[in-house]
Amino acid sequence: MLSTSFILLLAISLAGFFVGRYRIVRLTAEAGAGSHSLPTYHGSFVALWIGVPCLLFLLIWTALEPAILESLLLASLPADEVQGLSGGERDLLMAEIRSVSRGLIFGEPEPFVVEAAVRFSAWQTLSSWLMLVASLALAAAILFLTYKRIALYFRARQAVERILSVLMIACSVLAILVTLGIVISLLFEAFRFFERVPVGAFLFGLNWEPQIPIRADQVAGQGAFGAVPVFLGTLLIAVIAMLVATPIGLLSAIYLAEYAGRRVRSAIKPVMEILAGVPTVVYGFFAVLVVAPALKDFGGALGLEVAPNSALAAGSVMGIMILPFISSLSDDALAAVPRALREGSYAMGATKAETIRNVLLPAALPGIVGGILLAASRAIGETMIVVMAAGLIARMTANPLESVTTVTVQIVTLLIGDTEFDNPKTLAAFALGLLLFVITLLLNVLALKVVQKYREKYE
């Protein structure tokens, strides 16, 4: 019914466009004089005034309909069946009624459930028809009102431009709403987590064992939610990744910027772009399939004990992933140093290497450091490589040959599967997500500030 209403409204808006346009053309022909705005604007005026409010109406109705119908249904159930039920049991009852109303019947539902299901589907049909009729009535009313406004003196262009400006501002505000939405939803769920686990225990605890019993009689751990080992794991893998990526990235940027001819540059740049464009799940699979076994065999040949999901495997593949970032950002930073500095240094007799070391690198250092910080922020927030290649047990170790777990792995493993939002396990993932968001935000802001504060303005 939603798609039908949507298509009908689109059709009415389009019809309104032609109606409005036709009217102004008739009016100008009758009066023999010109109108203020072009006919298209009068048509767009009608079409926009019909389309936008009715679309909003449809969206709001669809968003609110499930909640309203559910509360009405709950109120209509016989009191003796409903009272005394906990929140979870009530949700279960609702779900049963919903699936019975769709025709999926498991076993023998009780008679009041069947009754309620019949009522529910009747109400749903009623609500859909009401929505269609109401939106059509609204569209008709707006069509009538806007039609009456059309006149020779009517400033249709200004009206349409006002509507367009409002729409554009709304779209810009949406970007802020997204950030607000992220912050608010993370904070909300994290606060619910911190009601169960104190902030201090989370931030400074040294034990991460999120296995808690689901039922009272289940044997499981008590659930320790200390995040320090998880963050140490992230740090270990990120450090390994930066150790792999920074030398290769920086040296290749130096070569591409200073030594390489045009043909080499145009051949190598696409390679870097391909490395940057490969999806991270591919890197994860590569780490599991090729890198981890190779490291294990190599370590075994050297007599070292390498875990199959060691931090070294995940970290080195992550380094391969972020190396194009460091390379391209350093390349940009080096290219931004003006030629006068370079040529002045060559004129003094310096070799290219001395120019790079003494003139270019110090001049480009803010940009390079900013690039390294951005790459570090990406390494910390990276998910798929570590989900596939790193381990699940939180371990506080600096040994790259052991398996550690990271923040992103824990977020994914805690949330895959059935998630009920009352469970501390699920909420712990949100608390970790909040911390991850804050840390990456701080790193990005720091990178920006470093570049802005220390950047030389040469012109």
Added chain:
Amino acid sequence: MAATDIPGTPAIDWFGEAQEARRRRRHAADRRLQFCGIAAIATAVLLLGILLASLLMNGAPAFTQTHVRFEVTIDPAKIEAEDPRSGDFRGIVRAGFEGLIGEELGRRDRRAYHDMLSNGAQYMLRDRIVAEPALIGQTITVTYPFADPLDQLHKGLIDRTTPEEQRRVSDRQIAWYDSMVAQGAVSKPFNWALFFNADSRFPELAGLAGALVGSFYALLVCFLISFPVGVAAAVYLEEFAPKNRATDIIEVNINNLAAVPSVVFGLLGLAVFLNFFGLPRSAPLVGGMVLSLMTLPTMIIVTRAALKAVPPSIREAALGVGASRHQVILHHVLPLAIPGILTGTIIGLAQALGETAPLLLIGMNAFITSPPGGIMDPATALPTQVFIWADSPERGFVSRTSAAILVLIGFLILMNGVAVFLRQRLERKW
């Protein structure tokens, strides 16, 4: 004016031994740096090469599937004419398959023998008979895939010299297989099932159809949401917004959003779309909405760059002729910026195609065995399908995961290629 003319500077023999040695050292240092640069680039190229080579080597076997051909008699006694769907197709297929081997099979041998044929053969026969009921009573030749262990054997991926307990195929199965090969009943055609079947527990039947359709719907929703909103926001920020604190905050906001890890968007999708709005889990609609939130900052940044590239003279000429500010943008600036916006959109969508983490969190990693009918049906996406298959223990899935990755990379190359082509064709030099 040599340095030696200035009083107090020591006399340096620039052409003596010491200075020659010093020059040699300096040039050697220069060459060393150059060599390090080349080594770094070579390492990067080598790593990319190893990545692609291992994917190709691993994935190539999955593009063919071993089939076996045999005759099957559609026994009317086993199928009711009014309800062909519920016939005993398993029995029919088993009888036909046993016809390939002349010998009588004992009970245990029979089980091992029928394990050689794919479990999906009976359903393929059923679908064919339901579509053509006239075949009941006839004898037809069918070609069905082998089960995964035999597929691996035919592709040479099983070592026949390992002891029988450590192998996935027993000696008897190898003997039967050899006799089938001798009869010419075994073939290895292109594995169309990889593209037209949905996911399955059995590697020989598993395909990407569900994932491809799910990814298509998700990208469609992503494009429909992020393109209008992104372009509108960018046009406003670039052309109409006054330069004050509020717009500065919006700009900083957008740049920060572009750098937020993708997991956080998945958390947002989970908390708001699934929990608060109650949208269906695993639906491409929710996946598309989360992807559009991630693509939105990219879209805004790209559109702003494209709008900035249009020279001010165009705007001023339009204003001079009497256009209003909206008309300048809509009729003059935006059409000239469309090529840049389009290129950026395609690149943004290509990035969205490869995103996995947020889709995992909103549930698109479920085991779905049929392609979605619409944007509200549960579905998987291509990268999440790769993730699911990478976790599966059967050997057949290892090569299929690599093949799926090659399909994904193929799409990315296609999209990026189209973007580069459009950029070259439509770019205007001002």
